[in-house]
Amino acid sequence: MDQVVQEEVKKAAEVYGKENLLVVLGSPDEDSAEIFAETVTAGDPTYAGPLAGIALDIPVYHILEDEMKAAIPLDVYDDQIGLMELSLDKEEICEVMKNVREGTSSF
Amino acid sequence: MTTPVIKGVSYCLAHTPGLVRYGSKPHREIQTDPLVLDKILNGLRSFDEAVAYLPNQVFIGNLRPHLLNQYERPWTTVPHADAERFSPWGEILPEEEFYGWLKLADVFNLVSFEAQFLAEQVKPKLALHPLMMANDMEKIGSGVSLVEIEEKVATGYALPLYVNKSQLIGAFEAGHEEDESLSAHTLLENLSNKATGIVAMRHALRSFDVQAENIQYVLGCDEEAVGDRYQRGGGNMAKSIAEHAGCMNASGADVKSFCCAPTHAVNIAGSLVQAGLYKDIVVIGGGSTAKLGMKFAGNLSKNMPIIEDQMGAIAILIGADDGKSPALRLDAVGKHDIAAGSSAQAIYEALVINPLERLGKKMTDIDKYAVELHNPDATEPNGNGNVPRGNYRTLAAMAVKRNEIERSEMKRFEEERGLPGFSPTQGHIASAIPFLGHARDMIMKQEIENAMFIGKGSLFLGKMTTLSDGMSFLIEKNKGVNPDD
Structure with a gap:
């Protein structure tokens, strides 16, 4: 997650309160999903950006996860996300997201 | 003409x-x-x-x-x-x-x-x-x-x-x-x-x-x-x-x-x-x-x-037309219109499906697709993934959604009609064009019949619009009729 996005997430947490936030990711693979998710929960694991050492613990989901799918009308989801649901490694992405939320990621 | x-x-x-x-x-x-x-x-x-x-x-x-x-x-x-x-x-x-x-x-x-x-x-x-x-x-x-x-x-x-x-x-x-x-x-x-x-x-x-x-x-x-x-x-x-x-x-x-x-x-x-x-x-x-x-x-x-x-x-x-070089099909140009939408589906509808439908062709009628051909040796270590592979999977998924191939055939679609990334990360250079020379040569040597080139551009980087851009073209074997004959 680049520095600009990290800064925006940090700002949003300050302005709206982290308890009012949820981060939805659209990362194309499990590696980037894991690092993005880790950044907004335990802090930037690369220690390069504004969220280094800052554990925001914001709930984070990937758009391919069933929890997200259930919250979106099926026709809209199919129209906007259907193709990515077919082409990306959904299972692997969902697995790393769950691990990050449970605090058992590879970091 | x-x-x-x-x-x-x-x-x-x-x-x-x-x-x-x-x-x-x-x-x-x-x-x-x-x-x-x-x-x-x-x-x-x-x-x-x-x-x-x-x-x-x-x-x-x-x-x-x-x-x-x-x-x-x-x-x-x-x-x-x-x-x-x-x-x-x-x-x-x-x-x-x-x-x-x-x-x-x-x-x-x-x-x-x-x-x-x-x-x-x-x-x-x-x-x-x-x-x-x-x-x-x-x-x-x-x-x-x-x-x-x-x-x-x-x-x-x-x-x-x-x-x-x-x-x-x-x-x-x-x-x-x-x-x-x-x-x-x-x-x-x-x-x-x-x-x-x-x-x-x-x-x-x-x-x-x-x-x-x-x-x-x-x-x-x-x-x-x-x-x-x-x-x-x-x-x-x-x-x-x-x-x-x-x-x-x-x-x-x-x-x-x-x-x-x-x-x-x-x-x-x-x-x-x-x-x-x-x-x-x-x-x-x-x-x-x-x-x-x-x-x-x-x-x-x-x-x-x-x-x-x-x-x-x-x-x-x-x-x-020189009667031998691959022809550029201007009746099969694809463009990403402002109203088209920004989902992967909308982009590929505009750039791939619409032009092919105009010609009455299927996705599987195209021998090779050229997408953004960034070299994964540069992008993967930086956490940017394998850019061409992601694009080919999306194209294959599109073919599944259109019932042209089975889901189990996606990998084969990717292998047969896709390419590995080999272009330097040079912005405009990496976007589909690196394959044009090979495609021309392969068509002239009868290795393939045609190839489609799909270029995409991140207009939003300039902070003037949130839109992206895309354009595609199709080249195919010359029919061999030299207009000078």
């Missing part, structure tokens, strides 16, 4: 490790932490390593792209034993020669090189170069003393130029002391683009059946902003390049659309030919110093050499 055809495509790389420090990312990082420079210098590779790098051999045309799949990744660990600096349509330039071309392109005496460096390392090599024209060596001149170079650098308005990591051999001066658009750094970007563009254009005109004096129009498709403080981005790099390639009967203009510009330019050039306005056009895109070392940290973190130590340049010859 004539059919436009792809008469030839040339590809060049300029290996410029000495300029990596002036790439946007390294330049900013070095300013923040000067110790980064040492890390970068220690991560650079030699010219021989750059030549033996498999993706480079694919880029210039010596190896077919699919052969890359036979080798272990990263490809930096598997040098090609029979690598050649030249290909039938292009080459990989060593840094010393690039500096010679830079001086050749310099009509305002912006760059000065040390006399001994020019006499010993540049001119003897360029004298043997097949693209040298009359008066070229004169234009390079005989250089200045090292003291003069040091004095220029000491003014603060000139950038020092190096070889062998830290050997000072030149100075690049600003065009105006108060004008950011003419700063030494910006002009180095622009002149490097021009110099590499000249090499690519000369290769194209030498390698294929087109005469420089018959070129009537040139279309630039790069991402540089040529101009001074009153008209930054004014442009016409194309005409600046053509002047040095013997195209004395040509004028031209630039097409701008970020990475998508080359696909726009090909379709515009094809339209001008089909309309009968011009018979022979060159689409030209020189290299970009701004992107040098953009993902250097990724390479270094994986103990790889910095592979973004090179610029890429392309020249595409588009002309009236």
Whole structure:
């Protein structure tokens, strides 16, 4: 997650309160999903950006996860996300997201 | 009404490790932490390593792209034993020669090189170069003393130029002391683009059946902003390049659309030919110093050499039907309209499905698709994934959704109709166009019947719109009817 996005997430947490936030990711693979998710929960694991050492613990989901799918009308989801649901490694992405939320990621 | 055809495509790389420090990312990082420079210098590779790098051999045309799949990744660990600096349509330039071309392109005496460096390392090599024209060596001149170079650098308005990591051999001066658009750094970007563009254009005109004096129009498709403080981005790099390639009967203009510009330019050039306005056009895109070392940290973190130590340049010859070159199907142009939407589905509907439906073709009727062909050796270590693979999976998913293939056949679709990424991360250079030369050759050698090129551009990066852009074109085997017969 680049520095600009990290800064925006940090700002949003300050302005709206982290308890009012949820981060939805659209990362194309499990590696980037894991690092993005880790950044907004335990802090930037690369220690390069504004969220280094800052554990925001914001709930984070990937758009391919069933929890997200259930919250979106099926026709809209199919129209906007259907193709990515077919082409990306959904299972692997969902697995790393769950691990990050449970605090058992590879970091 | 004539059919436009792809008469030839040339590809060049300029290996410029000495300029990596002036790439946007390294330049900013070095300013923040000067110790980064040492890390970068220690991560650079030699010219021989750059030549033996498999993706480079694919880029210039010596190896077919699919052969890359036979080798272990990263490809930096598997040098090609029979690598050649030249290909039938292009080459990989060593840094010393690039500096010679830079001086050749310099009509305002912006760059000065040390006399001994020019006499010993540049001119003897360029004298043997097949693209040298009359008066070229004169234009390079005989250089200045090292003291003069040091004095220029000491003014603060000139950038020092190096070889062998830290050997000072030149100075690049600003065009105006108060004008950011003419700063030494910006002009180095622009002149490097021009110099590499000249090499690519000369290769194209030498390698294929087109005469420089018959070129009537040139279309630039790069991402540089040529101009001074009153008209930054004014442009016409194309005409600046053509002047040095013997195209004395040509004028031209630039097409701008970020990475998508080359696909726009090909379709515009094809339209001008089909309309009968011009018979022979060159689409030209020189290299970009701004992107040098953009993902250097990724390479270094994986103990790889910095592979973004090179610029890429392309020249595409588009002309009236010659009865043999692959035809450009202007009835199958795809474009990403403003109202189309930004989901992957909407983009591929616009760029792939709509044009194919117009022809009554299916996705599986296309033998090869060219998408953004970024080299995964650069993107993966930086956490950006395998860009072409992601695109091919999306295309395969599209074919599943259209009931053209089964879900279990997606991998085969990707393998048969896709390509590995082999292009340097040079913005406009990487977007579909790197395959055009191979596709032309493969169609003419009956290896494939057709190929579709899908260019995409990130317009939002310029902060003027949140839109992205896309354009596609289709080429196919020439039907063999020469209009002159």
